Amino acid sequence: MSSLTLEAPHVDVDPFSDEMIEDPYAMHEQLREAGPVVFIPKYEVYTVSRHAEVQAVLGDWETYISSAGVGLANFRHEEPFRPKSLLLEADPPEHTTVRTVISRVLSPRTVQHLRTVFETEAEALVDRVLQQRDIDGMKDLAEYFPLKVFPDAVGLGPTGRENLMLYGDMVFNALGPRNERLQRSMERLAPVSTWIMDNCRRDVLKPGSLGDQIYQAVETGEITEAQAPMLVRSFLSAGVDTTIYGFANLLLTLARNPDEYAKLHAEPALARQTFEESLRYESALQTIFRTTSRDTVLAGVPIAGDCKVLNLLGAANRDPRKWKDPDRFNVDRNPVGHLVFGSGIHGCVGQIIARMEGEQLLRSLARRVKRIEATGPHQRHPNNSLRAMRSLPLRLTPA
Amino acid sequence: MPVVHVLRPDGVQVELEVPIGVSVMRAVTEAGVPGIIGECGGAAMCGTCHVLVDDDWLECLAPMQRNEDELLDCTAAPRERRSRLGCQLQMTEALDGLSLGMPERQR
Numbered sequence: 001m002s003s004l005t006l007e008a009p010h011v012d013v014d015p016f017s018d019e020m021i022e023d024p025y026a027m028h029e030q031l032r033e034a035g036p037v038v039f040i041p042k043y044e045v046y047t048v049s050r051h052a053e054v055q056a057v058l059g060d061w062e063t064y065i066s067s068a069g070v071g072l073a074n075f076r077h078e079e080p081f082r083p084k085s086l087l088l089e090a091d092p093p094e095h096t097t098v099r100t101v102i103s104r105v106l107s108p109r110t111v112q113h114l115r116t117v118f119e120t121e122a123e124a125l126v127d128r129v130l131q132q133r134d135i136d137g138m139k140d141l142a143e144y145f146p147l148k149v150f151p152d153a154v155g156l157g158p159t160g161r162e163n164l165m166l167y168g169d170m171v172f173n174a175l176g177p178r179n180e181r182l183q184r185s186m187e188r189l190a191p192v193s194t195w196i197m198d199n200c201r202r203d204v205l206k207p208g209s210l211g212d213q214i215y216q217a218v219e220t221g222e223i224t225e226a227q228a229p230m231l232v233r234s235f236l237s238a239g240v241d242t243t244i245y246g247f248a249n250l251l252l253t254l255a256r257n258p259d260e261y262a263k264l265h266a267e268p269a270l271a272r273q274t275f276e277e278s279l280r281y282e283s284a285l286q287t288i289f290r291t292t293s294r295d296t297v298l299a300g301v302p303i304a305g306d307c308k309v310l311n312l313l314g315a316a317n318r319d320p321r322k323w324k325d326p327d328r329f330n331v332d333r334n335p336v337g338h339l340v341f342g343s344g345i346h347g348c349v350g351q352i353i354a355r356m357e358g359e360q361l362l363r364s365l366a367r368r369v370k371r372i373e374a375t376g377p378h379q380r381h382p383n384n385s386l387r388a389m390r391s392l393p394l395r396l397t398p399a
Numbered sequence: 400m401p402v403v404h405v406l407r408p409d410g411v412q413v414e415l416e417v418p419i420g421v422s423v424m425r426a427v428t429e430a431g432v433p434g435i436i437g438e439c440g441g442a443a444m445c446g447t448c449h450v451l452v453d454d455d456w457l458e459c460l461a462p463m464q465r466n467e468d469e470l471l472d473c474t475a476a477p478r479e480r481r482s483r484l485g486c487q488l489q490m491t492e493a494l495d496g497l498s499l500g501m502p503e504r505q506r
Contacts, residue, residue: 103466108446109473272506276438336428336437347442355438 008039008046008301015040015047015287015312016176021382024286025327028315036299043072043177045289045308046301049315051322051339053299057290057311058343064290064309066346067091071175071289071385074308081174081186082193086230087349088238095345101217102231102349105210111352114153115360121149122360126368130398134375137392142247145357146240153353154235155209156199163195168241169383175287176384185383196236200229210235239350241386242284243357246340248389249282250275250362253329255374255394260331265399268366274331275358280338281329283314287385288342313339314387371397401495408434408501417490423499424448424485434501441486446470447505448485453498457481460488476502 011034013027014020020027031038031049038047048054057064067090069075075084084090086098104110125144129135147161166188173182198204205211211232217223223231254261264270287310294305303309317338318326341348348354365372373395381390400416403423407413417426424437427448436447443466452460460483463471467487471478482502488494 100466103444104469107444107469107473109469112473337440339440341440343440344442347440347444349444351439351442352444 006035006300008037008303009034010041011038011047012041014042015310016043016179016181016384018382021384022380024314025318028312028318031312032315032319035301037301037303040310043308043310045072045310046298046303047310047312048298049312049319051316051319051337054311054313054316054339055343056298057309058288058339058346061091061345063293063296065091065293066095066290068291068306069289070346072177072308072310073174074291074306076291076306081170081189083230085234085237086227087234088346092345098223098227098231099345099349101214101222102234104217105213106349106353108352110210110213111356114353115356117153118145118149118356118360119364121145122364125361126364129396130368133397134393134395137251137378137394138244138248138389141251141361141394142244142389142392145247145361146243150239150243150353150357151236153210154232154239155205155207155211156236157204160195160199163192164236164240165244166192167196168237169388171237172241172285172386173384175289179384181382181384196233197229200232200236202228205232235350238348239354241383241388243354245386245388246279246284246354246358247361248392249284249387250278250358251372251394252374252378252389252392253278253281255372257329258371258373260329261372263331264362264366265370268363270331271363271366272355272359273334274366275355275362276335276338277329277331277333279340279358280317280323280333280335282387283317283338283340284387285340285385286314286387287312311339313342368399369396370399371395373397401490401492401497403490403494404496404498405432405434406498406500407432408503419490419492421490422486423450423488423490423497426490427485434505435485436505437486438506439486443467443470443484443486446474446484449474449476449502449505450483450485450488451479451481451500451502452483452488453500454481456494456497456499459493459497463487474502475504475506 036053169185173185202215214231290309292307341351376393378392379390381388428437438447439445
C-alpha cells in the first residue's frame with residue numbers, strides 16, 4: 001500500500017435539493033464513482049457512499065462520534081433543536097448504559113410476546129383493505145402499524161397520534177441543512193414537542209407496555225428518573241416515520257415489480273427476506289452524519305478532526321461493489337448487510353420490532369392478495385433525510 | 400491469515416480465511432456459507448448468527464457480554480453449553496484454527 005495520502009475529490013452536488021430528494025440515484029452513482037471519500041463544497045462535508053466505507057465509518061464510534069449530532073449541525077458549535085437524544089446523539093460510556101436498557105426492552109424475547117398481537121392486527125388490516133380494493137397505500141396500509149399497533153405496544157393512549165408523524169418529520173428534517181423544508185416542519189415545534197413529552201410520562205403509559213418497562217429500569221437503579229422519558233421519546237421519534245416510509249416504499253416497489261410480487265405470492269415464506277430487500281432497494285433513511293473526533297485517514301483520504309462526515313445509506317445499499325445487479329429488486333436476493341438500520345453500536349435498536357411488523361404485514365398481504373397495482377402516480381413527501389411519501393394510490397386484487 | 404473450520408448444518412466441513420478483527424459472522428456470511436443469517440449485521444440484536452464452538456476452543460474465546468448472554472436465551476435453536484453468537488467472536492492470532500458448528504435453525 002502507498003503511504004501517500006489522497007485528496008478527497010470535490011463533487012458539486014446538493015443532496016438536499018428538491019430534485020435529489022425526489023430521485024437521488026443518479027447522484028448516488030456519481031458520488032460512489034468519484035471516490036471512496038468525496039467532499040461536497042456546498043455543505044463542507046466529507047461524504048461516503050460506498051458500502052465498505054459507510055460500514056467502516058459507522059463501525060468506528062471512537063473516530064466518528066455521534067455526540068456532536070448525527071445531522072449536518074455540529075453540536076460543538078450549534079445548539080440542537082431539542083434536548084439531545086441519549087441514544088442517537090451520545091457516545092460511550094453514557095450511551096452504553098441506556099442502550100443496554102432499551103435493548104433489553106426491545107430484545108427478541110420481549111418482541112416475541114407481541115407476535116400474536118401483530119399477526120392478528122395484520123390479518124384484520126388485510127381484511128379491511130381487501131374490502132376496499134382501491135386504497136391509499138399510505139393512509140390505509142403503511143400508516144396503520146406505526147401509528148396504531150406500535151404506539152399501542154409502547155403504551156400510548158389513543159388520542160393525538162397525528163403528532164407522532166409531525167414530530168418525526170421535524171426530527172428527520174433536522175438532520176439536514178437549515179432549509180425551508182426544516183423551517184416549515186418546525187412551525188408547530190412547541191405544541192408537538194409538548195405533546196410528545198407529555199406522552200412519555202409514566203402515569204400516561206399503559207402498565208406492562210414497552211414504555212412502562214423503560215421505567216422499570218429506574219426502579220432497579222440502572223437509569224435515572226430523568227432519563228426514562230427521554231428513552232420513551234426515542235421509541236416515538238425513531239419508530240414511526242421510518243417504519244411508515246419503509247412500508248410505503250415496499251408497497252410502491254411491489255406494485256412496480258409485479259413479477260417479483262408473483263413469486264412472493266406463490267411463496268409467502270419469502271416475506272421476511274422480501275421486506276429486507278425492499279429496505280435495501282429504497283432506503284427509508286437516506287442520510288446520517290458523524291463527526292470526526294480527531295484527525296484520521298479513511299480509504300487513504302485524510303480527514304481533519306471536528307469535521308462532519310455524511311453517510312449515504314441509500315447509496316451504500318446499491319453499491320455494485322457489494323451487490324450484484326444492485327438496481328434490481330429481487331425477492332430471491334439475500335440482502336443481509338444492507339445499512340438502512342445503520343451498523344455498529346448505534347445500529348437501530350428497534351430493528352427487531354420493525355422487522356416483525358414488516359414480516360407480519362407482508363406475509364398477510366402475500367397470502368391473500370393476488371396483485372398490487374398502482375392506479376395513479378404516487379406523491380413523495382419531501383424530507384431532508386427520509387425517503388418519504390404522501391400518497392400512494394393502489395388497487396389490490398384478492399387471491 | 401488465520402483460518403476457521405466451519406461444519407455446515409448439512410455436514411460439510413469448510414475452511415475460511417478470516418482477517419484479524421473480522422467477526423466469524425461476517426466471514427461466514429460474506430463467504431456465502433449457509434447456516435447463519437446475521438440479520439442485524441452484527442449488532443448483537445437478532446440472535447441469528449448462533450454458532451456452536453468446539454469444546455477445545457471454548458476457553459480461548461473472549462468472555463461473553465451480558466447482551467450476548469441474554470440473546471442466547473432466545474435463539475431459535477435451544478442454547479447449548481457451546482453456544483455463542485458469531486458476531487461477537489472477533490478473529491485474533493490466538494484463534495487461528497478455531498473450529499465450530501452451527502445449530503439446525505436460526506429463526
